[in-house]
Amino acid sequence: MNVGQKLKTVTQTCNYIKMNNNLKIKLHLAQLVVWLFLLSGSFTFAQQTSGEATWIWYPGDFEIDLANKMQNRRTERGSFFPVFWKTDSHYNLVDFHKEFDLSEPEEVQIAVEGKYNIKIDGKAIPGFPDNIIMPAGHHKLSLKVYNQAHVPAIFIDGQTVKSDKSWLVTFEDKEWIDQSGKVSDQSGTTWLQAGSANLNSVQKLPSNYALPVKPLNPVDSQKTELGTLYDFGKETFGFIKLEGLQGSGTVAIYYGESKEEALSIANCETLDHLEIYETSATDSILELSKAFRYIQIVTSEKVSIQDVSMLFEYADVEDKGSFKCSDERINEIYEVAKYTFHLTTREFFIDGIKRDRWIWSGDANQSYLMNYYLTNDSPTVERTMVALRGKDPVTAHINTIMDYSLYWFLSIYDYYLYSGDPTFIKQFYPRMQSLMEYCLSRRNENGMMEGLAGDWVFIDWAEGLSKEGAVSFEQVLLARSLESMSLCAEIAGNPEDSSKYDALAKELKSKIFETYWDSEKGALVHSVVNGKPKDNVTRYANMFGIFFDYFNDSQKQAVKNKVLLNDAVQQIVTPYMRFYELEALCAMGEQDYVLDEIRAYWGGMLDLGATSFWEEYNPDKEGSEHLAMYGREFGKSLCHAWGASPIYLLGKYYLGVKPTKPGYETYDIKPVLGDLKWMEGTVPTPNGKIDLYCSKKEIKLNSDEGTGNLILKSKSKPKTNHGTFVEIASNTYALKITPHTEYLINYKAL
Amino acid sequence: MNVGQKLKTVTQTCNYIKMNNNLKIKLHLAQLVVWLFLLSGSFTFAQQTSGEATWIWYPGDFEIDLANKMQNRRTERGSFFPVFWKTDSHYNLVDFHKEFDLSEPEEVQIAVEGKYNIKIDGKAIPGFPDNIIMPAGHHKLSLKVYNQAHVPAIFIDGQTVKSDKSWLVTFEDKEWIDQSGKVSDQSGTTWLQAGSANLNSVQKLPSNYALPVKPLNPVDSQKTELGTLYDFGKETFGFIKLEGLQGSGTVAIYYGESKEEALSIANCETLDHLEIYETSATDSILELSKAFRYIQIVTSEKVSIQDVSMLFEYADVEDKGSFKCSDERINEIYEVAKYTFHLTTREFFIDGIKRDRWIWSGDANQSYLMNYYLTNDSPTVERTMVALRGKDPVTAHINTIMDYSLYWFLSIYDYYLYSGDPTFIKQFYPRMQSLMEYCLSRRNENGMMEGLAGDWVFIDWAEGLSKEGAVSFEQVLLARSLESMSLCAEIAGNPEDSSKYDALAKELKSKIFETYWDSEKGALVHSVVNGKPKDNVTRYANMFGIFFDYFNDSQKQAVKNKVLLNDAVQQIVTPYMRFYELEALCAMGEQDYVLDEIRAYWGGMLDLGATSFWEEYNPDKEGSEHLAMYGREFGKSLCHAWGASPIYLLGKYYLGVKPTKPGYETYDIKPVLGDLKWMEGTVPTPNGKIDLYCSKKEIKLNSDEGTGNLILKSKSKPKTNHGTFVEIASNTYALKITPHTEYLINYKAL
Known part of the structure; x- marks a missing residue:
């Protein structure tokens, strides 16, 4: 020794x-x-x-x-x-x-x-x-x-x-x-x-620590003007393996999510240039994994490669949720959404696999929610949340983005609601507190958050979107964040803070309506600049107001008709904000409409050959226009987490399952078929799952834990093999669901 | 590529x-x-x-x-x-x-x-x-x-x-x-x-980065019961080199600042146990440098060592200041102080070289001051100050010690005063601010700092010293820190902060006198516990009050006689607080008394064979009692930075040189011989030095920069080869000193 x-x-x-x-x-x-x-x-x-x-x-x-x-x-x-x-x-x-x-x-x-x-x-x-x-x-x-x-x-x-x-x-x-x-x-x-x-x-x-890998081969290869193009069949991620590499000279690898990109030596987003000195044939693996479907390999004269394959790198996170229905188009969209979700679920929930490979709080917030309906992997949620927050001192917003600080508070309470585990809140409450104090310290004299020096007010990628002044969307997020802080303070054993944040939330909410609500327009206006509300209405604050339940019934109807279903209000072109827009519509009972939107929007990407969902999709664009973004020919990510939102929408608003007390101690099941003939699926819970089959006549249901509240719309009182339905409104019936029971229910869908 | x-x-x-x-x-x-x-x-x-x-x-x-x-x-x-x-x-x-x-x-x-x-x-x-x-x-x-x-x-x-x-x-x-x-x-x-x-x-x-090294050999070696004892002649620091090491087995090295320690296998503070497998004779150097004068090496049977030497590890910091005088005892003390200072000046100014090897803000504050009179090495000062402060968030006091946070503020302004360089303040003002806000947030309802949970109220190593309640010493340091903050805020371009801290300093100073000053005792009492001033008087607040110039003239005299020169008030046994005690006495013109104290106290250590000055010295102890501390037989450090204070006292209060505006733009020279016949020395300035020779009749003086103010006590008006003396008080004369001029002055010392 x-x-x-x-x-x-x-x-x-x-x-x-x-x-x-x-x-x-x-x-x-x-x-x-x-x-x-x-x-x-x-x-x-x-x-x-x-x-x-x-x-x-x-x-x-x-x-x-x-x-x-x-x-x-x-x-x-x-x-x-x-x-x-x-x-x-x-x-x-x-x-x-x-x-x-x-x-x-x-x-x-x-x-x-x-x-x-x-x-x-x-x-x-x-x-x-x-x-x-x-x-x-x-x-x-x-x-x-x-x-x-x-x-x-x-x-x-x-x-x-x-x-x-x-x-x-x-x-x-x-x-x-x-x-x-x-x-x-x-x-x-x-x-x-x-x-x-x-x-x-x-x-x-x-x-x-490193993610696991498994070998994959290209499905096709063809000669190009300068080298060879390999097609791996669909969007993928991993380490290129050069088999039988030999000679002295250079190897260039041009990566493409599209064929166009891999063929564009001048403009592809990622590439590798290697110097080779191998006297005998050697198998070599590149050290850095990348995203691609295609790669073009160009070697100098005296270098030869016998074969090319890859090591697919993935997070070994299991699917615990599922969804299947009578519409094959929707099933296809669900499968591609799942693949997109898995590709972007890595050490953390990241945005896109080609370009950023970063953790963005707004993007992650959607991944968490999708995760609760597919993988329900708490470690990835916790890892992502703590990585985003980092440590004190807070010197800027998370990702420098004002809205991204605020999503973080929301996501922590969501996590508690879905997992029932208070440990994260208890351990990291001081970091929640210091970030909230940073946010509060940056309010203007009216108690509203405006972008100060160095703040990025992101909201969405949308042309001409104003970030000036106090934007209503940011105040709505701040109000919800304060509500989350109040709940978390209570959990962390700090009732004083809890009351403080609750009071701040109430005050801000009433100020939001005083300031932004325009009853003529039936909407919250977009912003206040220099003390004056602007005329402009955008969808953002309004759709969040819906599923945050900030509106009264008449306000909700006004928002639905005058904003959400009004084509004159600037359209959303990112799957990112489509997520919330469609969620708001689902929350308003527009599942039929939303199914059509999913078919058109996500189906539109499939029609263009997408094997994973994109960062942005504008049906008005054509051909390789779809590949460009940020002023760069191949700037757009073709595999972006926020593209996978059907996972969440189908689980939460069609299967209709959501916790109403932390950790599914109690939960609602409100199945809505929309125009589907039948659907079936599984929603994971902290220690098990809820299985549901639903047609227009029949429901099969089994859960592993908690107490459920099945709510059905039916022409007549449904029949059940366990328990008793109670009519709670006209044509609306509720049944208490106890665990480990095979429910078989007959009803007549409205 | x-x-x-x-x-x-x-x-x-x-x-x-x-x-x-x-x-x-x-x-x-x-x-x-x-x-x-x-x-x-x-x-x-x-x-x-x-x-x-x-x-x-x-x-x-x-x-x-x-x-x-x-x-x-x-x-x-x-x-x-x-x-x-x-x-x-x-x-x-x-x-x-x-x-x-x-x-x-x-x-x-x-x-x-x-x-x-x-x-x-x-x-x-x-x-x-x-x-x-x-x-x-x-x-x-x-x-x-x-x-x-x-x-x-x-x-x-x-x-x-x-x-x-x-x-x-x-x-x-x-x-x-x-x-x-x-x-x-x-x-x-x-x-x-x-x-x-x-x-x-x-x-x-x-x-x-690593400090330089140079080879040194032991001056003596002798067989011990189990191995061999090597004596390097004096306290030293470095890497042991085992020359011609061979065999298979173990080598144990027991380090000692004293012979007793190296011989105590059971209780020496530092040691190395090595496993050796060397088939041929090899020169090997230990990876970790240590402090010692003696080492005892014990090998197992089949291991042999041909020779033992060391690589002395040192900071290559040049002496720019010097002091020499007619008293050889003082010269000897100065030389050992210098050696002590150099041994403890490493990558940073540290406390002691054997045990802690850490940077302590209170210890470093004394090293900075000594440094201004010996090495004037700005990089070591800046490195030490920034290393002590670390980064935000502030979660505890510097070194966990309340007084050590406060010394840090003082040392920054001192550094500006001696160097004239505002860069450190400008770059690190935000870190000054956040530490001060931490301190201010920990005041009690009377605006005084008391030790809260986890705070170490250190003050000094002294038996029975109370740390309870609001200790006057800490408030005096806080007041001075607020004054420093006010000056630094101004330099950092923050006049609002400057006014704020100035007002806080003034308020606290008057509160200190209201609360602690006992005119009967002629002293600030030690503490207030539960709102009541205690009877107890200690030296700490009182001696700092002297050189911070917080007392009026009658208070000063009272403190000098009733505290500093009063043996009934608990004696100081650490060179650490002796530093400030003797400084206070010098500031009161007691240079004669202080010379005697230096001879007795530091000379006392020399009489016991010290080759560097100690962490603590109590003349009442005997033999190996001097080696013990912290309840451990060899716990005491025998080479401690705070032991080197004569460097500072002799430069500042005998040569009498100190800046009066930042960077020696203006400075005072007030030579005081005490009982010395003559003295000569050099004090470094930012871009040069001030050379001074002083006997009871003659002064020689030359400076490289700034405008000096030579102040002499003389029986009659001194004669000078340049400029004109002005009588500024009875038997007190002043002469303006311009740079690059060889002054030759004749006077008659009082």
Whole structure:
């Protein structure tokens, strides 16, 4: 055992030693290096099995670091293209501890990413031991770890002494002593529960985390003027593999989501230029994964490639929800939406896979919602939310965008509602608070948020959309954010804050109606500039007002007819805002209309050969016009998360399932067929699922947990094999649903 | 040129490739790896020569990272012993830019620590080029760098295009585009001047920074019961070198600042246990430098060592000041103080070299002051100040100690006063502001600071010293801090803040006298507990009140006689508070008394064989009692920065030189011999020095800059070869000193 420090041999000059000179931390990880070499290179997150040891860290830190790594993989025509907002770091010095009661002494294996010490009852053990004996009795085991390059993390594994999320962690333990050796006042130290991600073996080093891959081959290849074009059959993502690469010279790879893009050496968005010196045929894999359907490979004269394939890189997130119906067009749209959703669900919920590969709060908010109806993967939701928030101090809005800060508050409460898990709120409430205080500090003298220096008021990609003054849409989001804060403050055990934010929300809501509501127009107007409401009406504040339930009934009808169904109000061309527009219409009972819109809009992309849904779709455009955006020929992303919204709409507003108390303790099921003959599907719940089949006559239903409230529109009182329907309105019947019961219901759809 | 990304060869399994898998950032630094191997391993800071390219970074980030590295070298009996407060990280994604006007195109070399892109006028150049051509005309060159492991840093070197501190940097450039490609509102972006440290060659990688070393040999060795004891003759610091090490087994090294400590295998504070497998004789150097005078080496049977030496590790900081006088005892004390100061002046001003090796704000405040009279090294001052402050958010006091937050404000204004350079204040004013707001937010209902949960109220190591309630000493420091903030706010261009802090300072000062001043005791009492002033008087608030000039003349006399010269008031036993106590006495004209105190107190340590000055000295203790502290046999540091204060006292209160306007634009020289026959010395100024010789009859004086005010006490009007003395009080004469003039003055000392 090498206690204290290492020797350097003066005369040694080999690379390995020299590398170590620049990696002093690594030197203290001698025992880990072996594991590094044993690693298969990638592994996946899975639900933690209780009782297993797992790698742990300061909560949020692994996520922030992983987000940095992922977002910094963006390139644009071979140039590194990082984000333009502040990115944060993990705490580089972290204290971990837990108290144990052992009936007998126990040998405990220790693995650490970083330089560390270990203490039992505050007394340090010399050196960097990789195993210790924990004595019998009640004892406190602590480790303190420093790591600048990677997240300080520990893996502790004994018979009963194991690292898991019940350990407590802090970045400032305040463990000083006075001159007599007396220990300090640690009462000011905040201890949080450790973060973990089900890396349940010592080999699964957090710093080495990578998504899994599987091999895929192109479906077609053809010669081009300069090289060869490979078609992988549909939009995909991964590492290009050059098989039997040989020779000396260059290889250029031009990536395309469209054939046009891969063929455009001058304008394709992503490319690789490689220098090759291979004397014998070698299989080589590019280090950086990319999005494409097509690639064009051009080699210089003396370079040859025997074959080209790829390693498809994916997040191994399981489908727990489903949807199928009598309309094959809708089924096809659902399948492509699912594929789009899976491609954009990576380490985090990202926007598009070709270009940004970044985490955007507005885009993620939609992914969370889709996720609740398809994958219901809490770890990806939590990872994304904490990565977006980063750390204090708040120096700008999330992604620099005002609306994106606000979506973040909404998404946290949604997560609690769908998952029932208050832990995220409890651990990160201080970060919610500081972001909200930042937002509140940027209100104008009327208590409204306007774009200040450096703020991006995004709203939507829409031509000529005014961002000037106090935009009604932002105030509606702020009001909802304050309501979320009030609920979360309560959960975090801070009733004073809860009342404060509730009062602010109420005040703002009434101010919104005083300021923006135009009863003649039957709408909230778009903005107030220099104290004066503008005439302009846009859809944004109005559609959010609908599903936030901010309008009274007559206002709702006015908004529906004068805004949502009024073609004279500027049309929405992004699937992003189509999501909310169609949600508002569904919330108003316009499921028939919305089905037609889905068929036309998403079907329109399919008709143009889409294999995943796009960042923007304007049916008025033609041919390769569809590929352009941001003033660039192939600027548009053809696989964008916000394109997958049918997943959410079909689950929430057709199957009609949604929680009404956190974690589906209670929930509604209001099936609406629209013009469908039948539909069937599954909606995941925290610990199970709800299965539903619905035709115009028959409903089959089974749920694993919670208490449901099935609400049916029927010409007559439905018949059920369990329980009793109650008529709650004209032709509207409700049935209480208890879990683990096969309901078979006959009714007559209206 | 490898544009975009690298290949990994699938079948390759050698270490180098595997290491790279875990070091993806390094892969993007291909061109740097070569330099890493060329490095001699260490280099020193030096003043930047204008016109040279230098490595640059976000200001403060190199310092914060280096402080983490240095502070994390502490070990205790072979265990890693990190700090107990929050440590911060560099910004991991930094944007650098500068605009240039070139008359002709220019080739520019690029070196970067991190993954990067380069843009000319906002347009990215593909890949990671190591040289570019900057076109003629007016152009903006930008680089954006990501690095988690090390500080993002760039070195740019062309004919005229060079990286230096005139470049601007930010951690959030907010450089987005809208869907038409239009660029964003960057008006909210704060750009600071780049940080640098005179690493003026591409080889001097910031991440590889290390202090220089030189070989030293022991002066003696002797066999011990178990091994061999080596004596290096005096307190020293460095890397042990084992020459001709051979065999298989263990080597144990026990370090001692005293012989007793090195011989105490059970209780020495630092040690190394090594495992050895060397088939042939090898010279090996330990990786971690340590403090010691003695080492005891114990090897297992089959291990042999031919010789033992060391590499002395030091900060190459030059002496610019000096002091010499007619009393050899004082000269000896000055020399040992200088050695102590140099040993504790490392990458930063640290406390002690054996144990903590940490940066403590209270200790550093004294080092800054000594530095102004010896080394006047601005880079070490700035590095230390910024490392102490770290980054927002403020979650605890600096070093967790209330008084240590407050010293930090004082030291910044002092630095401006001695250096005349406002840059630090301008760049870091927001960090001053947020720390002050933290302090102000922790006042009690009477506007006084009391220790809250987790606060360490340190004051001094003194038995039975009460930290309860609102301690007068802390309020005096807070008042002075508010005064400093007011001055700094003005310099930072924030007159509103300046007025605010000035008003707060005035209010607090009058409250201090209302609350603590006891005219009967002639002193500020120690504390107020539960609203009631306690009877107890301590020296702390009273001595600071003297040199902060907070007392009127009668209060000063009362404090001097009833507190400072009153043995009934608890004695100070640390050189730390002796510093301020003797300063207060000097400020009251008690230089004779103070010389005797220096002879007794510092001389007392010399009599006990000290080769550097200690953390604590109590003349009442005997033998090895002097070595103990913190309840540990060898817990005391025998080389502690705060032990070196005679450097400051002799320069400021005997040579009597101090600036009266920032940067010695004006300064006082008030020589006081005390009981010395003569003294001579040099005090450094920002761009030169002041030389002074003074006997009871003669003064020789020359200065390089500023306007001096020589003030002499003389029985009659002194004679001078330049200018004219003016009598300003009884037997007190003043002469205006202009630079570059050899003054020769005759006078008759009182």
